[in-house]
Amino acid sequence: MMHSLRTARLLPRLAVSARCLSSSPDYMNYETWHRDNYQQHGSQPLNSHHAINGNHPPSIQDKQTELPRTSVLMELSDRVGALHDVLKYYWKYDVNITRIESRPVTSNKFDFFVDFHGRVGDANVNALLMALKGMTDKLLVLDEKEVHWFPRHISELDLIANRTLDAGTDLQSDHPGFNDVEYRNRRALLAEQAMKYRMGMELPSTEYSEDEVKTWGVVWDKMEGLLEKYACKEYKKSMNLMKKHCGYSRHQIPQLSTISSFLQLQTSFRLRPVAGLISSRDFLNGLAFRTFFCTQYIRHPSMPLYTPEPDICHELLGHVPMFADRDFCDFSQEIGLASLGASDEDILKLARCYWHSVEFGLCREDGVNKAYGAGLLSSFGELEYACKPRSDDEVPSIGSDGHPTCPQIKPWDPNVAAMQDFPITTYQPVYFLAESLQDAKVKMRKYCEELPRPFFALYNAQMESVHIDRPVRRCVGVPDSSS
Numbered sequence: 001m002m003h004s005l006r007t008a009r010l011l012p013r014l015a016v017s018a019r020c021l022s023s024s025p026d027y028m029n030y031e032t033w034h035r036d037n038y039q040q041h042g043s044q045p046l047n048s049h050h051a052i053n054g055n056h057p058p059s060i061q062d063k064q065t066e067l068p069r070t071s072v073l074m075e076l077s078d079r080v081g082a083l084h085d086v087l088k089y090y091w092k093y094d095v096n097i098t099r100i101e102s103r104p105v106t107s108n109k110f111d112f113f114v115d116f117h118g119r120v121g122d123a124n125v126n127a128l129l130m131a132l133k134g135m136t137d138k139l140l141v142l143d144e145k146e147v148h149w150f151p152r153h154i155s156e157l158d159l160i161a162n163r164t165l166d167a168g169t170d171l172q173s174d175h176p177g178f179n180d181v182e183y184r185n186r187r188a189l190l191a192e193q194a195m196k197y198r199m200g201m202e203l204p205s206t207e208y209s210e211d212e213v214k215t216w217g218v219v220w221d222k223m224e225g226l227l228e229k230y231a232c233k234e235y236k237k238s239m240n241l242m243k244k245h246c247g248y249s250r251h252q253i254p255q256l257s258t259i260s261s262f263l264q265l266q267t268s269f270r271l272r273p274v275a276g277l278i279s280s281r282d283f284l285n286g287l288a289f290r291t292f293f294c295t296q297y298i299r300h301p302s303m304p305l306y307t308p309e310p311d312i313c314h315e316l317l318g319h320v321p322m323f324a325d326r327d328f329c330d331f332s333q334e335i336g337l338a339s340l341g342a343s344d345e346d347i348l349k350l351a352r353c354y355w356h357s358v359e360f361g362l363c364r365e366d367g368v369n370k371a372y373g374a375g376l377l378s379s380f381g382e383l384e385y386a387c388k389p390r391s392d393d394e395v396p397s398i399g400s401d402g403h404p405t406c407p408q409i410k411p412w413d414p415n416v417a418a419m420q421d422f423p424i425t426t427y428q429p430v431y432f433l434a435e436s437l438q439d440a441k442v443k444m445r446k447y448c449e450e451l452p453r454p455f456f457a458l459y460n461a462q463m464e465s466v467h468i469d470r471p472v473r474r475c476v477g478v479p480d481s482s483s
């Protein structure tokens, strides 16, 4: 057995059906088979990835992912040369292998997952399968997994950017601007501008009115001192850069185009206009492409320190400076990549992780709790509530304003955060505290790797596309191409 193939990466737990071509007597469902074979033998996650197509340049890889592919699982007994004897049939029948991974089943048996170009029914593929049947202890042809639609290229974000939720662009009756016709017209204009945007266009510039800049200035003044006190060091460093390079000041609302160009140079992140709220799935999918969907409207001037939905103050003061930090960008992209094609259940888990970190995360800094979540960094009341030092024996209770008097702080653990529900109209009762942004990223990556995903996705920054390690069909929730 080739030693290098013993150290293949942990395989995704595929929820696929399988046709059994071996001498095994019964039709087998892959998941059942997987559980019986791997879990009962207690096989360990393995360490590195061996992919035969790893030496192709990215452009060729991307074209290859669009070709028809077949996946098989071969079980082989461990003996010197066993894999070599099998692989020579791929060469004999001119079948191009695109990926191969191995995993021990028992002390003397290994499973090999092999992807190759071609379909069952092609003459050379049929001949190969017949040959393999006689060479392997077990042979399964794995059917393509059907998954929720997801963008494969950054340009496909155009297909989801305008899928705003019902309440995403229409103001609700309790919105401070509901009865203000002028405000509603302004919101509609900015929404239309965002809806017209397509990838590759120049980002639209917005001329903000005197009143809008005044509202921004009120928020700025209220936040400035608190951010100095409670924001994490990464935020403060980036904010200084933003003031220098992106026109951040209390006297003007910076333009998305200036910020996006700056972020692309710093961290390859970018902003993309959006008309209003979009679903968690669509929003997280954007992060996979290092793209942040960003609103442009501002809250109603009657309540400058309150907004019922994300607005430009929340986006530019809360989120944007953090996107100038590479660790934070990588962290955000991890969640995004895991969201591609994920089940609704896993989207919910990832959305909760996102909420408890990118929106309301805390991190430790010289023994003090600091904020890195945008929901905190753009909310003067909650920032202080979450970060102010308190004694260890302080017990949370409900205060006269209806908020808990102090929050519960838990160590950052995505497994726990993924199950932690959250309110959206009150302060958070629970915050998650990471040791550092690096610690937050490492734990999030581990969580995403262990999630039972239909495939693993890698982002190719040069091609602005994702490469996935399994053939899948994107057939659930396909967007309307005319949107």
Ligand SMILES: [Fe+2]
Residues within 6 Å of the ligand: 310, 314, 319, 359, 374, 375
């Ligand atoms: Fe946000």
